[in-house]
Structure formats: structure tokens, C-alpha cells
Amino acid sequence: MHVALTGATGFLGLRLVRELLARHRKVTVLAHAESGGALHRIMRFYELTDAPQELTAELADRLRIVDTDLTQPQLGLSAAAYRELADGVDVVWHSAGNIRLDDDPARLRRVNVEGTRNVLALAAAGCREPVVHHVSTAFVAGARHEGVVYEDELDDGHGFENTYERSKYEAELLVRAWAREHRRPALVLRPSILVSDVPPHPELPEHPLQFIDDMLQTVLRGVGRPQADGAPLLVRLAGHPRAHLNLMPVEDTARVMVALGARERSGGVETYHVVHGHDVPIGTLTAVMERLAPVRVEVVAQRPVDASPLEAATDLYPGFTPYLHHRRRYDDTRVRCALGASPSRHRVDLPYLLSGVLPPQPEPASLLSGGSASLP
Ligand SMILES: NC(=O)c1ccc[n+]([C@@H]2O[C@H](COP(=O)([O-])OP(=O)(O)OC[C@H]3O[C@@H](n4cnc5c(N)ncnc54)[C@H](OP(=O)(O)O)[C@@H]3O)[C@@H](O)[C@H]2O)c1
Structure with missing residues (x-):
């Protein structure tokens, strides 16, 4: 069975490459031609996450890189290269996307909608009738704030919080x-x-929550550092006191x-919520x-009318x-029924989140000298 993957250089895609290579001898990477250097970037990911050296050394042989523009x-391939690609795959994993929530709608649609259309056309063209594994998002549920979202639901009745969700x-x-028209199975995965x-x-690739740090640093540069007395600056954010978000470790x-993806397909479209068992409180x-x-x-319940420059x-x-x-x-009943276990092995709490967004901390002197240490 031969698999091809889009978005392999992304935050999720890099982990998908690693998981796919654990099951398949070779993987075709449909890389983003404009960015370039896909093999090197995947190798650096392996090195930076302490993969065994022999695995990193094998990558050049086990990954076939095809430069594309979705x-x-x-x-963006020649007719011959496209035909050869289409006829050589059994499964197309589609993870590429534009995840900038409020990017220009035309740019978001170009990658997320037209890109998906083009990936589906590739799968339709393949003589081995490849299956499509499409990476979506749990946020297709849109602007619905409460209740339970089920895996089979897909409607736009609540509208959307941003253009990304709509795309x-x-x-x-x-x-x-596509699945209806071509009578093909498809897997829709919603993390x-x-x-x-x-x-x-x-x-x-940047951690999706890194924007919080970027935003705060930009804001503080704009409005100046805290008061001379060193007291932190107050930021009132509009939200709900019992709000919670589902944050899922990318490795899991x-x-x-x-x-x-390795399970037998039942036919039609199967949709799965790939989410953590516990939400993170606001x-x-x-x-x-x-x-x-x-x-x-x-x-606070509403955006303050007297918002400070920092809050604005x-x-x-x-x-x-x-x-x-x-x-x-x-x-996520369908995921639990299929895999029979809690989907995440990690506890997502403050120390976990901080280690993903803070630069690595130097080891405290007390640790080096054998003294007791506390969490940073
Ligand atoms: N990140 C999240 O929190 C999250 C949550 C739910 C769902 N998702 C979904 O998961 C998928 C992967 O997200 P991610 O976090 O891995 O995003 P990411 O880190 O931004 O990676 C996006 C990937 O798409 C590729 N790409 C972008 N435009 C392309 C084009 N025109 N042609 C070919 N490739 C292109 C990028 O290639 P280059 O980097 O080489 O340019 C990169 O490999 C997306 O479909 C996203 O909607 C993400």
C-alpha cells in the first residue's frame, strides 16, 4: 500500500510523517514547492526531537518528495508527472492548510477549499482508486458556544467565528x-x-498558541512596559468565566x-473527533x-467600553x-469505540503548555549542584 501526504512540513504533518513511516516502508510527500527544502526540514524535525540517528539517516531513501502547489x-505538475503520481497511490492523506484564522478570505479559500478540491481530483484520477484521509478541524462546528457537538454533525446554522472555520x-x-459522486470511502479527521x-x-513550525506570546510582546512594545512600581498591567479579556477549550497534543x-486510517473502511464518509478527554479551563x-x-x-463578560490601549x-x-x-x-464516541482507549496520553496543563511556548530554560544552578528544584 502506498501513501501520499500533503502538509508534511507542518506542525501536524511532521508528526504524521513519523507515524506513517512506522507503518509504511515509503511515503510520498506532496511538498509545498514555494517553500522548498521539505526533506531537510523533516530531517531537522527528527534531529530536534531526538529521533534515533538511523531513522533520520533513512529519510532520504524512504521519503519521495514531489514539489507541488495544491x-x-x-x-502544478506536468500531465505525465500528475498521471504517474495519481496511479501510484492507494491513500492520500491531506493535511496541508492555511491555519491563519483571520487571513484574507480569498487566500484561505485558495488553500483550504481549492487545495482540497485539487487533492480530491488527484484521488479521483488514480487508477488504484485511492482513499482520502482528510484533516479537518473540530471547529467546523462554527460559532456554537454550548452543548455537545457530535461527529456526524456538519451544518452552518450557527455561523462561524472566523474565515478559517468557514473554509x-x-x-x-x-x-x-466527492465520496458520494465517486462512491469512494473517505476519512474526515477533526482535531x-x-x-x-x-x-x-x-x-x-510555530506552535499554534505561539501567537499569544507574539501578540503580548507586540502589544507591550506598542504601549510600553509595566509601571515603574513593577505591578503587572491589567488586561480585561471578554469571555465566559466557565469557558473551556479542547487542546490536543499533536503527537497523540x-x-x-x-x-x-489503518482500520478497515466501512464505505462512505467516516468522521472522527480527535480530541482530548479533558478540556482546559480558560x-x-x-x-x-x-x-x-x-x-x-x-x-470579563463584555469588551470594556473604557478599554486601555493595552486591552484594545x-x-x-x-x-x-x-x-x-x-x-x-x-x-468522540466513534474514536473511543474504534480504538478502545483514551485518545491522549498527555495531561494538558499549565506546565505542559508553557514548555511548548517558552524558550527552553537553562537548568537551574540548584539542580546542577544537587539541590532541590521547583517548577519554573
Ligand atoms: N494547528 C492546529 O491547531 C489545527 C487544529 C485543527 C485542525 N488543524 C488542521 O490540521 C492541518 C495541518 O495544520 P498544521 O498545524 O500542521 O498547519 P501548518 O503548520 O501551518 O502547516 C501547513 C502545511 O501546509 C502546507 N501548505 C500550505 N500551503 C500549501 C500549498 N499551496 N501547497 C502545498 N502545501 C501547502 C505547508 O507547507 P510549507 O510549510 O512547506 O509552506 C505546511 O506543510 C490543517 O488542515 C489544519 O486546518 C490544525
């Missing part, structure tokens, strides 16, 4: 229509917000996805902010702020 017809929703509609405790590194996500997210910058965060500027990433109102949960 936004182009035939993925992913439209992409899922395309997958469903929640992906996180990791691997510390940030310039050669690794890839493991669960590939395990689901207080943990505000604690992350308070550790990243000299601020004190208070969650924290809305620099408006696509995310509505999530501070969310109290909904994602039902």
Missing part, C-alpha cells in the same frame, strides 16, 4: 460530495486545537489519526498569558478571541 490544477467547513462539504510540549525552535493526534490560558508577559488577566491592542488576533466564550464539548 492551489494549482493538477497540483474548513466548505472543504468538508467537498469531501462528502481540536493542537499543542505540544516541544519547546519552540526557529527550525520547527497523529498517532490516533494513523491508527484510525483560567489555564490566562495563566499562560501571565507567565509570558508582565500582565494580570481578568475575564490584545484584540490584534480577533479570530481567536471569541473562543474565550466557548463552553461546548466534542463527542
Whole structure:
């Protein structure tokens, strides 16, 4: 069985490559031609995450890199290269995407909607009738704040919090229509917000929560540092006091996805919520902010009318702020029935989240000298 994967250089894609290579001798990487250097970036990921050297050394032989542009017809390949690619695969994993929540709608649609259309066309063209494994998001549920979201649901009745969600929703509609039209099975995998405790590194894709740090640093540069007395600056953020978000470790996500992908297909479209068993309360997210910058965060019911320049500027990433109102949960019964276990092996708490967004801390002198240490 031969598999091809889009988005292999991404935050999730790198982990999917690793999981797929644990099951398949060779994997075709449909790399983003414009960015280049896919093999080197995958090798650096292996090195930076302490993979055994022999695995890293094998990558050049086990990965076939095909430079593509998903936004182009035939993925930007020549007719001959496209035909050869299509006829050589049994499974197409589609993880590439634009995850900037409030990017220009046309740019988001080009990658997330038209890109998916082009990947589906590749699968339709293949003589081995490849199956499609499409990476969607639990956030296709849109602007619904409460209740339980089930895996089979897909509707736009609540509207969307941002353009990204809408584009992913439209992409899922395309997958469903493709499966009906071609009578092919498809797997739709909906992770929640992906996180990791691997510390940030310039050669690794940015952690999705890194924007919190970027935003706070930008804001503080703009409005100046804290008062002379050293007291943290107050930031009132509009949200719900009992809001919670589902944050799923990216390593577990890839493991669960590939395990689901290895199961016998039942026909039609199977949709799975790849989510953590426990949500993270809003207080943990505000604690992350308070550790990243000299601020004190208070969650308030509505955006303050007398917002300080700092508070006004924290809305620099408006696509995310509505999530501070969310109290909904994602039902993942189908994943649990399929795999029979809790999908995540990690506890997602403050220390976990901080290690994924803070630069690696030097070892404290007390540890080196054998003294007792406390958590940073
Ligand atoms: N991150 C999350 O929290 C999250 C949550 C739920 C669902 N998801 C979904 O998971 C998938 C992967 O997300 P991610 O976090 O891995 O995103 P990411 O780190 O931004 O990676 C995106 C990937 O897509 C590739 N790509 C972008 N435009 C392309 C194009 N025109 N042609 C070919 N490849 C292109 C990128 O290639 P280069 O880097 O080489 O340019 C990169 O490999 C996406 O479908 C996303 O919607 C993500």
C-alpha cells in the first residue's frame, strides 16, 4: 500500500510523517514547492526531537518528495508527472492548510477549499482508486458556544467565528460530495486545537498558541512596559468565566489519526473527533498569558467600553478571541469505540503548555549542584 501526504512540513504533518513511516516502508510527500527544502526540514524535525540517528539517516531513501502547489490544477505538475503520481497511490492523506484564522478570505479559500478540491481530483484520477484521509478541524462546528457537538454533525446554522472555520467547513462539504459522486470511502479527521510540549525552535513550525506570546510582546512594545512600581498591567479579556477549550497534543493526534486510517473502511464518509478527554479551563490560558508577559488577566463578560490601549491592542488576533466564550464539548464516541482507549496520553496543563511556548530554560544552578528544584 502506498501513501501520499500533503502538509508534511507542518506542525501536524511532521508528526504524521513519523507515524506513517512506522507503518509504511515509503511515503510520498506532496511538498509545498514555494517553500522548498521539505526533506531537510523533516530531517531537522527528527534531529530536534531526538529521533534515533538511523531513522533520520533513512529519510532520504524512504521519503519521495514531489514539489507541488495544491492551489494549482493538477497540483502544478506536468500531465505525465500528475498521471504517474495519481496511479501510484492507494491513500492520500491531506493535511496541508492555511491555519491563519483571520487571513484574507480569498487566500484561505485558495488553500483550504481549492487545495482540497485539487487533492480530491488527484484521488479521483488514480487508477488504484485511492482513499482520502482528510484533516479537518473540530471547529467546523462554527460559532456554537454550548452543548455537545457530535461527529456526524456538519451544518452552518450557527455561523462561524472566523474565515478559517468557514473554509474548513466548505472543504468538508467537498469531501462528502466527492465520496458520494465517486462512491469512494473517505476519512474526515477533526482535531481540536493542537499543542505540544516541544519547546519552540526557529527550525520547527510555530506552535499554534505561539501567537499569544507574539501578540503580548507586540502589544507591550506598542504601549510600553509595566509601571515603574513593577505591578503587572491589567488586561480585561471578554469571555465566559466557565469557558473551556479542547487542546490536543499533536503527537497523540497523529498517532490516533494513523491508527484510525489503518482500520478497515466501512464505505462512505467516516468522521472522527480527535480530541482530548479533558478540556482546559480558560483560567489555564490566562495563566499562560501571565507567565509570558508582565500582565494580570481578568475575564470579563463584555469588551470594556473604557478599554486601555493595552486591552484594545490584545484584540490584534480577533479570530481567536471569541473562543474565550466557548463552553461546548466534542463527542468522540466513534474514536473511543474504534480504538478502545483514551485518545491522549498527555495531561494538558499549565506546565505542559508553557514548555511548548517558552524558550527552553537553562537548568537551574540548584539542580546542577544537587539541590532541590521547583517548577519554573
Ligand atoms: N494547528 C492546529 O491547531 C489545527 C487544529 C485543527 C485542525 N488543524 C488542521 O490540521 C492541518 C495541518 O495544520 P498544521 O498545524 O500542521 O498547519 P501548518 O503548520 O501551518 O502547516 C501547513 C502545511 O501546509 C502546507 N501548505 C500550505 N500551503 C500549501 C500549498 N499551496 N501547497 C502545498 N502545501 C501547502 C505547508 O507547507 P510549507 O510549510 O512547506 O509552506 C505546511 O506543510 C490543517 O488542515 C489544519 O486546518 C490544525
